[in-house]
Amino acid sequence: MTSTAGIAPANPHDSAAPAPRGRKLTGYWLILPAALWLGVFFVIPFYSLVSSSLFDPNGSVLTGYNMTWHFANYVDAINDYKGQLWRSIWYAGLATLACLVIGYVLAYAIAFKAGRWKNLMLVLVIAPxxxxxxxxxxxxxxxxADDGWVVGFAQTIHLTNLLNFIGLTGTDDRLLATPFAVIAGLTYNFLPFMVLPLYASLEKIDVRLIEASSDLYASPMRGFFKVTFPLSLPGVVAGTLLTFIPAAGDYINxxxxxxxxxxxxxxxxxxxxTTQGDYAAAGALSVTLMAIIVGLVLIYVRTSGTEDLV
Known part of the structure; x- marks a missing residue:
């Protein structure tokens, strides 16, 4: 006769009973608002943009456009505006690099050196x-401006020739209406998008790891590149993406x-x-720019060595 002593009775709740149907649908109900938002404000406009890029290029706002699946619009857009495409990528890249250098120093100071002024400095970062x-x-x-304090100060201390030599001013010794002015505007306007992800990444670093590098006789510079910078790579990747993508499509600056x-x-x-009413060329150029940015982002994320963007 087999003894059943010491054997716990079966718990009816341990059986893998299927979840109620209402509970299964809860997740779908929760994502429904976001899905509707994306559908209305992204999928539909994107479809409209792609459609307009394939319009008959001989149409106009007055006569209307016909859908002719004219893929040659993309070839024409690239050939006609390849200079502006390259300039946008170049300016955005330089602005992103400048934001990374300036933003990393600022984020590092806020994360490790600000002390009780940390919250105030964060407020100043987002104040713009x-x-x-x-x-x-x-x-x-x-x-x-030509009569602004920057140009006036440069003329006072005789820095105009130096600024002209390094290419910051134009042939008429102006700072405004130059590539430097455009890149400076992009850098200033998108700097907070770089600082905040960098700060979030640096603030999570365990200070004991940095102290351990110095205990192992690493110089401050070597400890930074071997410990601090690798641990902050998620913030670097997120910050550069948040800066480069809107900078490449900006036109205000x-x-x-x-x-x-x-x-x-x-x-x-x-x-x-808005001015020429050439929707076919505008749509084709917009989709081309989007494709270039997506391609660059995918390559960058793959080669950056991290997919953790938080």
Whole structure:
């Protein structure tokens, strides 16, 4: 006779009973608002943009457009505006690099050196967001103007020739209406997008790891590149993406701070849509820019060595 002593009775709740149907649908109900939002404000506009890029290029706003699946619009857009495409990527890349250098120093200071001033410095970083993007750019136009204090100070201490030598000023010794002015505006306007992810990544680093590198006789510089910087790579990747992507499509800075030779692809798209009414070329150029940015982002994320963007 087999003894059943010491054997716990079966718990009816341990059986793998199927979850109620209502509980299964809960997740779908929760994501429904976000799905509707993406559908209305992304999928539908994106479909409209792609459709317009395939319109008959001989159409117009007055006569209307016909869907002819004219894929040659993309070839024409690239051939006609490849200079502006390259300039946008170049300016955005330089602005992102400048934001990374400036933003990393600032984020490092806030995370490790600010002490009780940390919250105040974070507020100062996001304070520009409380002002219109247009007003911030117009302020840079006043700062870099020919009669502004920057040019006046440079002339006072005889730095004009040096600025001209390193390529920051134009042939007429101006700072405004130059590539430098456009890149400076992009750097200023998108700097908070770099600082905040960097700070979030640096703030999570265990200070004991940095102290351990010094205990192992690593110099401060070597400890930074071997410990601090690798641990902050998620913030670097997130910050560069958040900076580069909107900077590549920006047109406000080039319009207010640049000249006809510093036009970016955003200026061309804006003109094609609103002034010339060439929807086919504008749509094709917009989709081309989007494809280039997505391709660069995928390559960057794959080669950066991290997929953790938080």
């Amino acid at each position: 967001f409380f002002t219109s993007f247009l007003l911030r750019t117009l302020s840079w136009k006043l700062i870099l 080039a319009t207010l701070l640049g000249n006809t030779n510093t036009k970016m692809v955003g200026n061309v798209i804006q003109s094609l849509f």
